[in-house]
Amino acid sequence: MSLHFGIIGAGNGGHAFAAYLGMKEVEVNWFDIDPKVVEVINDQGGVYVDGQLNGFAPVRNATTDMKELIDSSDVLMVVAPANAHRIIARNCAPYLKDDQIVILNPGSTGGALEFHQELKKSGCSAEIILAETQSLLFACRLKKAGHVSIFGVKRYLPFATFPSNKIESVYELLSPVFPEFRKGENVLEISLGNVNAILHPAPSLFNLPQVEKQIPFLHYWEGITGGISILLDKMDEERLEIGKAYQLSLPSTKDLLRSFYGVEGDTMEELVQNNQAYKTITGANSFSSRYFTEDIPMGLIPMQELARAANVPTPTIDAIIQLSSSIFKDDFKSSARTLDRLGLSQMTLHEILQYVEHGEAQKIINNQ
Amino acid sequence: MSLHFGIIGAGNGGHAFAAYLGMKEVEVNWFDIDPKVVEVINDQGGVYVDGQLNGFAPVRNATTDMKELIDSSDVLMVVAPANAHRIIARNCAPYLKDDQIVILNPGSTGGALEFHQELKKSGCSAEIILAETQSLLFACRLKKAGHVSIFGVKRYLPFATFPSNKIESVYELLSPVFPEFRKGENVLEISLGNVNAILHPAPSLFNLPQVEKQIPFLHYWEGITGGISILLDKMDEERLEIGKAYQLSLPSTKDLLRSFYGVEGDTMEELVQNNQAYKTITGANSFSSRYFTEDIPMGLIPMQELARAANVPTPTIDAIIQLSSSIFKDDFKSSARTLDRLGLSQMTLHEILQYVEHGEAQKIINNQ
Numbered sequence: 001m002s003l004h005f006g007i008i009g010a011g012n013g014g015h016a017f018a019a020y021l022g023m024k025e026v027e028v029n030w031f032d033i034d035p036k037v038v039e040v041i042n043d044q045g046g047v048y049v050d051g052q053l054n055g056f057a058p059v060r061n062a063t064t065d066m067k068e069l070i071d072s073s074d075v076l077m078v079v080a081p082a083n084a085h086r087i088i089a090r091n092c093a094p095y096l097k098d099d100q101i102v103i104l105n106p107g108s109t110g111g112a113l114e115f116h117q118e119l120k121k122s123g124c125s126a127e128i129i130l131a132e133t134q135s136l137l138f139a140c141r142l143k144k145a146g147h148v149s150i151f152g153v154k155r156y157l158p159f160a161t162f163p164s165n166k167i168e169s170v171y172e173l174l175s176p177v178f179p180e181f182r183k184g185e186n187v188l189e190i191s192l193g194n195v196n197a198i199l200h201p202a203p204s205l206f207n208l209p210q211v212e213k214q215i216p217f218l219h220y221w222e223g224i225t226g227g228i229s230i231l232l233d234k235m236d237e238e239r240l241e242i243g244k245a246y247q248l249s250l251p252s253t254k255d256l257l258r259s260f261y262g263v264e265g266d267t268m269e270e271l272v273q274n275n276q277a278y279k280t281i282t283g284a285n286s287f288s289s290r291y292f293t294e295d296i297p298m299g300l301i302p303m304q305e306l307a308r309a310a311n312v313p314t315p316t317i318d319a320i321i322q323l324s325s326s327i328f329k330d331d332f333k334s335s336a337r338t339l340d341r342l343g344l345s346q347m348t349l350h351e352i353l354q355y356v357e358h359g360e361a362q363k364i365i366n367n368q
Numbered sequence: 369m370s371l372h373f374g375i376i377g378a379g380n381g382g383h384a385f386a387a388y389l390g391m392k393e394v395e396v397n398w399f400d401i402d403p404k405v406v407e408v409i410n411d412q413g414g415v416y417v418d419g420q421l422n423g424f425a426p427v428r429n430a431t432t433d434m435k436e437l438i439d440s441s442d443v444l445m446v447v448a449p450a451n452a453h454r455i456i457a458r459n460c461a462p463y464l465k466d467d468q469i470v471i472l473n474p475g476s477t478g479g480a481l482e483f484h485q486e487l488k489k490s491g492c493s494a495e496i497i498l499a500e501t502q503s504l505l506f507a508c509r510l511k512k513a514g515h516v517s518i519f520g521v522k523r524y525l526p527f528a529t530f531p532s533n534k535i536e537s538v539y540e541l542l543s544p545v546f547p548e549f550r551k552g553e554n555v556l557e558i559s560l561g562n563v564n565a566i567l568h569p570a571p572s573l574f575n576l577p578q579v580e581k582q583i584p585f586l587h588y589w590e591g592i593t594g595g596i597s598i599l600l601d602k603m604d605e606e607r608l609e610i611g612k613a614y615q616l617s618l619p620s621t622k623d624l625l626r627s628f629y630g631v632e633g634d635t636m637e638e639l640v641q642n643n644q645a646y647k648t649i650t651g652a653n654s655f656s657s658r659y660f661t662e663d664i665p666m667g668l669i670p671m672q673e674l675a676r677a678a679n680v681p682t683p684t685i686d687a688i689i690q691l692s693s694s695i696f697k698d699d700f701k702s703s704a705r706t707l708d709r710l711g712l713s714q715m716t717l718h719e720i721l722q723y724v725e726h727g728e729a730q731k732i733i734n735n736q
Contacts, residue, residue, distance in 0.1 A: 208574045209585075212593040217577075225580040227655070227695040234694040287595070316694050319687035326602040326684050327595040 006073025015148035019049035022057025082108030082298035093122035107132025163359030197299030220278035229269035245310035297336035374441025383516035387417035390425025450476030450666035461490035475500025531727030565667030588646035597637035613678035665704035
């Protein structure tokens with residue numbers, strides 16, 4: 001059986017998935033809200049790609065009609081900013097059917113759990129399987145609608161399903177298409193592995209005058225000096241402690257930098273400064289940068305919330321959130337992934353662990 | 369009767385006081401730990417001054433001997449970084465006599481209270497009167513030992529005594545020499561009026577890469593952008609709330625900028641950017657800048673401690689302290705002015721108010 005893929009979102013990442021899948025002769029259907037982009041793709045009959053992949057990748061059909069997309073897809077690849085996951089869930093809810101797979105690429109922190117809640121609230125009762133990846137599979141940039149550059153494909157990428165007891169079947173289906181995918185423990189591991197939450201907001205805050213005056217700076221190479229790297233280490237230690245509370249042995253951000261990029265160094269500062277892949281990555285240049293608007297409410301705050309549920313103190317992460325809230329005149333409470341938004345409020349740590357493994361089934365058992 | 373003044377400290381401020389007093393033909397004795405500076409002053413017989421004051425100001429005697437200074441002085445002007453107050457108190461303790469006046473110029477936050485505690489611990493039982501000013505009377509810079517430039521003398525400067533019921537007698541004695549001095553309510557008002565705690569550490573943190581790379585920047589004009597000014601407003605609101613809890617109606621930092629410098633503007637950003645006096649003030653250029661090492665442990669932390677004693681939440685101030693502690697790998701607990709160091713631990717808010725008004729006498733009454 002060959003899988004039919006449906007991609008939701010035609011930004012950088014969506015284009016890269018279309019190219020990657022099309023070049024593998026996998027059937028690709030595609031949804032975007034922008035009719036102009038949809039038209040370009042249908043006119044071309046696919047996407048052009050250069051860089052690590054080169055050529056033309058066919059796309060069966062692009063559409064602005066979510067029902068049409070979902071009806072023609074076995075696996076839905078959501079490739080959108082985490083802030084959009086909730087509205088996408090609402091838009092998908094009426095059309096999803098049993099056994100469809102929905103993968104958030106990536107989930108940021110709490111993506112699959114929030115998506116599930118939103119489906120439930122929207123009255124979706126289909127028995128789908130949700131999944132989230134730890135980051136985007138590609139380093140890529142959109143040149144224009146219908147043309148993407150792929151600079152790199154990650155050698156491996158952890159992902160997990162919700163509930164996690166579905167991982168084997170999903171892995172079996174997907175690994176022929178995505179040999180990079182590696183089975184994670186559960187969505188908590190993947191969500192707490194979202195190191196963008198560590199690496200993006202704090203350095204952006206500590207370079208705020210540059211950000212506000214739109215003075216370009218290299219996020220890593222110029223923006224992360226010794227003091228900031230000490231702070232990032234503290235935040236990361238807190239993240240690892242949250243993981244421990246949930247029985248997860250998470251790799252440190254420093255270890256991830258070592259294994260992802262092969263860089264050497266002892267301190268965060270050394271690892272960041274020695275990483276050639278960071279050579280051209282520029283910092284935030286406004287308050288609406290995703291380094292703030294995505295990585296705080298969809299990264300740091302759900303980490304803080306998971307910490308609270310497990311009684312793990314996170315003073316440094318708390319302080320970054322507090323200062324951001326002050327500066328943004330927004331406590332992010334209306335937008336952020338709180339325990340309530342993740343469907344975890346009122347649960348004990350044990351119940352959360354059971355829930356991520358078994359899903360709603362476990363809730364029913366608990367309530368009996 | 370003419371007062372004999374003893375100045376402790378021969379930095380920028382100490383030199384300015386020597387010049388100011390000497391030019392008024394007030395008798396000046398002077399202490400510094402550095403024998404070279406003491407020698408220069410004694411050789412010259414005084415200090416040269418230029419700027420707003422111009423000429424030569426005689427100094428009766430400079431010495432490295434604290435006993436000699438104290439024995440020849442009625443009023444001791446302590447002009448040193450707040451971090452040095454404790455050791456100065458220890459050094460003064462054996463020699464102080466009843467009715468001597470010790471003024472901390474300025475006290476930062478909690479200066480007089482800490483000085484008193486340190487005298488007590490050192491076994492000093494003399495009935496002295498302590499006082500603290502809200503900031504340094506002068507804008508000044510030392511050109512070299514024995515020569516100072518005074519750019520400006522504040523039109524008025526709030527000060528208070530500890531205990532505050534001594535203010536009238538001290539004011540009567542000092543106002544002929546310092547017509548700028550204005551009577552404050554008590555040392556809490558003066559201590560909470562230390563707006564350096566608001567204006568210095570946070571902008572330094574938010575410009576950390578500049579600080580660490582020693583890239584010169586203007587602390588106010590370049591370092592305080594819109595987002596940071598919003599944050600400073602939040603911190604300032606918290607400071608005012610602490611004041612309210614202690615029955616004080618403190619002026620906001622914005623109002624102080626308006627009244628001290630005559631600048632106009634609605635927001636903190638406007639007031640800072642419109643203030644010509646800030647034109648040349650450069651930012652911190654290392655972790656050992658007083659903007660961190662003095663204004664956090666001797667400013668923000670005692671404010672936070674006073675807030676705790678009064679059950680006032682200070683989330684923004686707390687976050688700045690937390691991040692500084694992480695970055696400095698130091699919780700400042702060994703150096704900072706905690707309630708314990710201020711002699712206020714275990715006291716109710718009412719007891720604190722009684723104590724700052726009546727001093728130890730009140731403690732004895734309480735304990736009876």
